[in-house]
Amino acid sequence: MPMKSDSTIDRVDEADSRVRQYVAQMTRNPRLGLDDDIFQAGVNSLFAMRLILFLEQTFQIQIENEDLEWEHFRTVRSLGRLVERKLRAPAEGHDDGTH
Numbered sequence: 001m002p003m004k005s006d007s008t009i010d011r012v013d014e015a016d017s018r019v020r021q022y023v024a025q026m027t028r029n030p031r032l033g034l035d036d037d038i039f040q041a042g043v044n045s046l047f048a049m050r051l052i053l054f055l056e057q058t059f060q061i062q063i064e065n066e067d068l069e070w071e072h073f074r075t076v077r078s079l080g081r082l083v084e085r086k087l088r089a090p091a092e093g094h095d096d097g098t099h
Contacts, residue, residue: 016080061086
């Protein structure tokens with residue numbers, strides 16, 4: 001996997017904002033907060049699959065089976081942390097010689 005560019009920092013910083021905007025638009029809930037339970041806001045399993053695709057395409061990451069944990073998808077903040085972790089992981093792996 002190629003090293004992330006300098007834009008990785010910008011994408012990490014914007015993760016919460018981009019995820020919140022997408023979920024709020026899709027659930028038609030403009031007041032969705034960072035810590036609101038998105039499943040109570042109207043997210044279902046079909047939307048969850050669309051959300052994964054959005055995350056992968058927007059942030060150029062890959063959501064693995066081990067990432068499919070309830071706590072990673074419950075709130076905008078937890079989704080943002082997942083994105084941040086995925087964005088940083090390749091660079092960290094590269095530093096220790098695993099990539």
